[in-house]
Amino acid sequence: MFPILSKEPLSPTITRFVIYAPYIAKKRQAGNFVIVRVIETGERIPLTIAEGDPEEGSITLIVQAVGKTTKLLCSMGVGDHLVDVVGPLGNPTEIVRDSVVACIGGGVGTAELYPITRALREHGNKIYTIIGARSRDLIILESEMSACSDYLFLTTDDGSYKRKGLVTHQLKDLLDAQVEFDAVYAIGPLPMMKAVSQVTQHYGIKTYVSLNAVMVDGTGMCGGCRVSVNGTMKFACVDGPEFDGHKVDFDELIKRNRTYGDFERESDRRYCETHTWERQEVVK
Amino acid sequence: MSLLNPLKPSERMKVPRQESIEQPASERKENFLEVSFGLNEERARVEATRCLECKNPVCTEGCPVGIDIRSFIQAILQKDYVGAVKKIREANYLPAICGRVCPQEEQCEAVCTLGKKNPAVAIGKLERFVADYEMENGLFTVPEIAVRREGKIAIVGSGPAGLTCAAELAKLGYNITIFEALHAVGGVLRYGIPEFRLPRKILDLETERIKALGVEIITNFVVGRTATIDEFFGEWGFNAVFLGTGAGTPHFMGIPGESASGVYSANEFLTRVNLMKAYKFPEYDTPIRVGKRVAVIGGGNTAMDAVRTAKRLGAEKAYLVYRRSKKEMPARVEEIHHAEQEGIEFLLMTNPVRILTDANNWVVGMECQRMELGEPDDSGRRRPMPIPDSNFVINVETVIEAVGQAPNPIIQSTTPGLNIGKKGTVVTDDAQRTSREGIFAGGDLSRGGATVILAMRDGKRAASAIHEFLSTKRTNHEEDSPLYTNPYCQYIS
Numbered sequence: 024m025f026p027i028l029s030k031e032p033l034s035p036t037i038t039r040f041v042i043y044a045p046y047i048a049k050k051r052q053a054g055n056f057v058i059v060r061v062i063e064t065g066e067r068i069p070l071t072i073a074e075g076d077p078e079e080g081s082i083t084l085i086v087q088a089v090g091k092t093t094k095l096l097c098s099m100g101v102g103d104h105l106v107d108v109v110g111p112l113g114n115p116t117e118i119v120r121d122s123v124v125a126c127i128g129g130g131v132g133t134a135e136l137y138p139i140t141r142a143l144r145e146h147g148n149k150i151y152t153i154i155g156a157r158s159r160d161l162i163i164l165e166s167e168m169s170a171c172s173d174y175l176f177l178t179t180d181d182g183s184y185k186r187k188g189l190v191t192h193q194l195k196d197l198l199d200a201q202v203e204f205d206a207v208y209a210i211g212p213l214p215m216m217k218a219v220s221q222v223t224q225h226y227g228i229k230t231y232v233s234l235n236a237v238m239v240d241g242t243g244m245c246g247g248c249r250v251s252v253n254g255t256m257k258f259a260c261v262d263g264p265e266f267d268g269h270k271v272d273f274d275e276l277i278k279r280n281r282t283y284g285d286f287e288r289e290s291d292r293r294y295c296e297t298h299t300w301e302r303q304e305v306v307k
Numbered sequence: 308m309s310l311l312n313p314l315k316p317s318e319r320m321k322v323p324r325q326e327s328i329e330q331p332a333s334e335r336k337e338n339f340l341e342v343s344f345g346l347n348e349e350r351a352r353v354e355a356t357r358c359l360e361c362k363n364p365v366c367t368e369g370c371p372v373g374i375d376i377r378s379f380i381q382a383i384l385q386k387d388y389v390g391a392v393k394k395i396r397e398a399n400y401l402p403a404i405c406g407r408v409c410p411q412e413e414q415c416e417a418v419c420t421l422g423k424k425n426p427a428v429a430i431g432k433l434e435r436f437v438a439d440y441e442m443e444n445g446l447f448t449v450p451e452i453a454v455r456r457e458g459k460i461a462i463v464g465s466g467p468a469g470l471t472c473a474a475e476l477a478k479l480g481y482n483i484t485i486f487e488a489l490h491a492v493g494g495v496l497r498y499g500i501p502e503f504r505l506p507r508k509i510l511d512l513e514t515e516r517i518k519a520l521g522v523e524i525i526t527n528f529v530v531g532r533t534a535t536i537d538e539f540f541g542e543w544g545f546n547a548v549f550l551g552t553g554a555g556t557p558h559f560m561g562i563p564g565e566s567a568s569g570v571y572s573a574n575e576f577l578t579r580v581n582l583m584k585a586y587k588f589p590e591y592d593t594p595i596r597v598g599k600r601v602a603v604i605g606g607g608n609t610a611m612d613a614v615r616t617a618k619r620l621g622a623e624k625a626y627l628v629y630r631r632s633k634k635e636m637p638a639r640v641e642e643i644h645h646a647e648q649e650g651i652e653f654l655l656m657t658n659p660v661r662i663l664t665d666a667n668n669w670v671v672g673m674e675c676q677r678m679e680l681g682e683p684d685d686s687g688r689r690r691p692m693p694i695p696d697s698n699f700v701i702n703v704e705t706v707i708e709a710v711g712q713a714p715n716p717i718i719q720s721t722t723p724g725l726n727i728g729k730k731g732t733v734v735t736d737d738a739q740r741t742s743r744e745g746i747f748a749g750g751d752l753s754r755g756g757a758t759v760i761l762a763m764r765d766g767k768r769a770a771s772a773i774h775e776f777l778s779t780k781r782t783n784h785e786e787d788s789p790l791y792t793n794p795y796c797q798y799i800s
Contacts, residue, residue, distance in 0.1 A: 046534060050534070060490060091592060107527050109490070109527040112529065239582075240489060242488050242532075242555070243715050245579075249559075249566060250566075256559060256566070278668035283594045286594030
């Protein structure tokens with residue numbers, strides 16, 4: 024049993040949880056994830072570890088309520104517990120040193136990018152961070168990201184906050200302004216990571232992306248998270264989750280991730296019929 | 308001549324082998340209840356009278372864990388079913404499981420003296436009978452642990468090898484902790500073998516009996532990630548480690564179309580159903596997509612489990628696609644037979660070459676080629692050769708690949724000094740010792756894919772070796788000698 028120690032809304036649909044998981048807190052590194060099962064009848068889902076506190080024995084998870092499992096999780100509070108949390112899984116992020124890097128986060132992907140940005144900061148890099156979301160509501164961790172970046176840029180698709188447009192527009196502007204990036208770390212929805220990778224490929228900049236494939240066990244046992252990287256089959260859970268963005272077959276993964284779409288909608292519909300699901304108030 | 312058995316040997320040979328009572332195929336192909344209900348008491352007692360009580364009981368030699376079969380059958384003749392199961396448990400702590408999933412026809416029953424001219428004694432069914440009798444009547448008692456010994460042992464993996472090793476060492480009085488990566492105990496017994504062959508109730512009860520010996524089980528713990536083996540020896544204070552992490556990494560054939568939606572490894576398919584209970588969606592949240600037409604590739608027990616599971620989940624057509632003939636199938640005869648009874652269609656001498664997909668990457672069919680058998684290969688089985696221009700397409704929407712597994716590499720890659728075989732297995736000597744002092748391994752991790760009972764044998768052997776190691780450690784080896792290497796575990800490249 025893994026108790027929830029604290030809970031804080033970051034946006035109307037995104038929540039930050041601190042969970043008691045002492046073994047994981049001690050071992051986790053930037054880029055690692057956990058597999059979580061919320062209740063006995065629940066599914067196993069991967070969530071990136073945003074932070075860890077070995078002293079307190081806790082890890083931080085940032086969760087966007089998008090379907091049944093995440094809505095259920097976001098409805099839980101301090102004193103509740105998750106039945107299973109296992110990790111830290113996946114390979115830690117390869118952190119470059121003393122370089123110029125771009126950290127690009129899309130939506131809740133910013134939560135995954137945050138520990139990586141912090142690690143990059145600790146390794147003497149000059150960091151240009153770009154955070155994008157559909158609208159102002161979905162921009163998270165602005166102050167945290169600002170604190171570990173040299174420059175912070177924000178974009179919203181609808182223009183409700185800061186620059187109207189996509190993260191790639193901002194990235195192109197920086198490249199046009201002759202910023203010479205040694206590496207780019209992009210985490211967000213698959214189409215965003217694909218678009219970023221296309222831009223950076225043109226400039227020959229090493230690009231790390233983190234793939235959110237469907238997983239069951241998270242330890243290399245099911246093969247459900249297989250992705251094509253440079254034409255070779257890889258398991259996102261044990262070979263990744265980070266890969267060279269220029270070699271990933273994004274279109275294939277986008278299609279694979281739709282495999283259970285109808286089941287997910289059915290679960291969500293049933294959940295929402297019996298539970299009131301409200302967007303939460305956020306004091307920014 | 309036994310005083311217990313009223314029949315003369317010549318009369319015993321005339322008694323027909325007693326058969327299990329089975330759920331009719333027409334019913335069971337739609338449910339997950341156990342296929343076989345086993346022998347009832349009457350049949351078990353008749354079956355026990357068939358044993359010739361040989362002076363030299365070769366059956367025991369045929370048993371990988373050396374159960375005293377003659378004695379337990381004699382106890383059945385005396386109606387002492389609890390005595391019988393206690394006799395079995397001296398050699399094998401998990402009789403209700405072995406009585407169900409062991410390939411007895413290749414082991415104890417294969418060498419049974421009666422079996423030379425008549426059907427062999429149904430040893431496996433008798434084992435199951437006494438184990439079930441004890442379970443149903445709540446007659447289990449925890450074996451007494453005579454001495455408490457110094458020594459803290461970590462068992463990595465709660466499958467058949469780990470559970471057996473834990474039980475044997477706990478009986479010897481050691482302090483045992485099992486670490487399991489998944490959220491439930493049992494390893495392949497939990498995620499791989501379906502409910503209809505091994506009910507979860509049985510597995511849960513056997514697990515409780517391991518715990519009753521004082522064994523601690525920690526789930527959600529991935530050794531190599533949550534903590535490493537070296538940390539186990541260091542800050543955790545373990546004196547020995549047994550690795551029984553199985554062969555959980557699925558192979559794929561490497562044919563085009565495997566990334567399509569609707570293609571599963573048998574591991575994923577079975578894990579979704581067995582561990583995550585996807586067959587109860589939406590009560591349980593994990594989904595599974597079976598479709599109306601399913602092809603399972605492979606000829607082993609895992610393939611049989613997957614195809615029979617697909618049938619139970621509503622597949623109208625469930626094909627088993629295998630590139631050799633039925634004779635070469637590695638699956639147990641009983642499993643093949645049950646699959647046939649349940650309406651599984653066998654496409655033999657057939658090799659898949661391509662999975663066909665639509666624009667959204669969904670499976671719409673599978674192209675296969677016909678094969679013929681050529682000369683025997685390294686495994687002694689005749690090598691299948693493609694017949695030119697024999698390709699054809701089967702109309703399926705789900706493809707499940709059951710074409711073998713390899714050990715999961717997490718421990719090997721995080722434990723320096725472990726010698727690794729060419730198929731990713733951990734190399735051990737006959738006593739299950741690895742190349743590193745204090746680390747032992749067994750089951751599919753060292754074999755690369757075998758049976759539950761062989762995993763149990765390894766677990767048992769490792770327990771003896773660990774006992775010996777902990778008893779003699781201070782005299783044989785320098786303490787703190789990380790450079791110790793076991794000369795019997797040569798590097799295989």
